[in-house]
Amino acid sequence: MHQPLLPLKGIIPPLITPLSDRDRIDGEGLRRLIEHVLAGGIHGLFLLGTSGEAPSLSHELQREFLKLACEIIDHRVVVLAGITDTAMTETLDFAEFALDVGVDGLVLAAPYYFPMHQLDLERYIRELAQELPLPFLLYNMPSHTKVDFGIDTVMALLDLTNFVGVKDSSGNMHYFNKLIQLTHERPDFSVLIGPEELLAEAVLMGANGGISGGANLVPNLYVDLYDAALTGDLRDVQRLQQQLMRLSRLLYEVGTPPTGYLTGIKTALELAGLCSGRLAEPLYAMPKERRQKIQQHMQDLGIFEMIVSSNN
Numbered sequence: 231m232h233q234p235l236l237p238l239k240g241i242i243p244p245l246i247t248p249l250s251d252r253d254r255i256d257g258e259g260l261r262r263l264i265e266h267v268l269a270g271g272i273h274g275l276f277l278l279g280t281s282g283e284a285p286s287l288s289h290e291l292q293r294e295f296l297k298l299a300c301e302i303i304d305h306r307v308v309v310l311a312g313i314t315d316t317a318m319t320e321t322l323d324f325a326e327f328a329l330d331v332g333v334d335g336l337v338l339a340a341p342y343y344f345p346m347h348q349l350d351l352e353r354y355i356r357e358l359a360q361e362l363p364l365p366f367l368l369y370n371m372p373s374h375t376k377v378d379f380g381i382d383t384v385m386a387l388l389d390l391t392n393f394v395g396v397k398d399s400s401g402n403m404h405y406f407n408k409l410i411q412l413t414h415e416r417p418d419f420s421v422l423i424g425p426e427e428l429l430a431e432a433v434l435m436g437a438n439g440g441i442s443g444g445a446n447l448v449p450n451l452y453v454d455l456y457d458a459a460l461t462g463d464l465r466d467v468q469r470l471q472q473q474l475m476r477l478s479r480l481l482y483e484v485g486t487p488p489t490g491y492l493t494g495i496k497t498a499l500e501l502a503g504l505c506s507g508r509l510a511e512p513l514y515a516m517p518k519e520r521r522q523k524i525q526q527h528m529q530d531l532g533i534f535e536m537i538v539s540s541n542n
Contacts, residue, residue, distance in 0.1 A: 238420040239438040240273025243445035244281040248505035259505025270449025274308035286510035300332040314339040339369040367395040399424025433459035480527035
């Protein structure tokens with residue numbers, strides 16, 4: 231039994247992948263993490279995205295993780311799964327596996343090795359769409375894939391009934407607002423923001439929500455900010471946005487760029503006792519002195535108290 235996917239909206243954390251070893255899931259940590267974010271009132275979960283380090287995991291581990299996570303979630307919220315691969319057959323095979331384990335929707339970025347012309351990208355998505363067993367979103371992540379989904383390309387693909395939205399992590403708000411305009415042609419089409427620092431602005435402009443990595447740690451903050459923006463409570467938006475920006479600065483800028491956000495969030499989750507903070511190679515854990523700085527910042531931000539409060 232699959233959750234109804236549309237309308238897709240709200241806070242959908244890109245779940246991190248807790249690892250106990252190079253090729254082993256921290257199963258108990260995964261269970262604690264999922265229960266933690268669900269208790270925070272999130273609206274769905276995105277598995278095997280960038281924050282989940284999907285490209286660094288073996289295909290076997292991706293399948294193991296997806297199956298276990300879906301069993302724990304047990305249809306309590308909508309589940310999206312990333313299926314991006316450089317090989318089309320792997321993408322399609324994984325999409326079928328996702329269907330079998332109970333995923334509700336698929337997320338697809340551009341293949342990330344060969345740069346693609348927009349016409350080839352459109353053709354590629356059309357061919358995939360004919361064989362995908364579930365509705366899908368496109369994931370615009372030009373910093374990682376070397377190509378974006380041009381507005382004209384997205385517009386041309388709107389005739390695909392199983393194409394139900396875009397997650398945009400470009401950080402380009404001019405582009406993002408053009409995406410929002412497309413929802414006037416397809417009311418069932420969802421536009422979700424990736425960079426959490428832009429969540430409030432995006433929702434105020436008409437976005438459906440955000441896929442926010444920090445919601446792994448303090449889901450209540452992101453849900454409250456989304457709710458405030460949705461209802462137009464600008465005073466609350468300003469207060470919560472300041473909290474979010476402070477969290478972003480104090481946790482994501484301790485590690486070495488450009489992956490400091492990921493090392494920061496995984497370190498914080500481990501320090502909070504939720505799950506292992508081990509990263510998938512080629513990324514590595516923070517040195518001891520930086521971990522201590524993260525712990526101090528978490529105390530300053532009141533995160534330990536927030537976590538206790540959200541789970542009671």
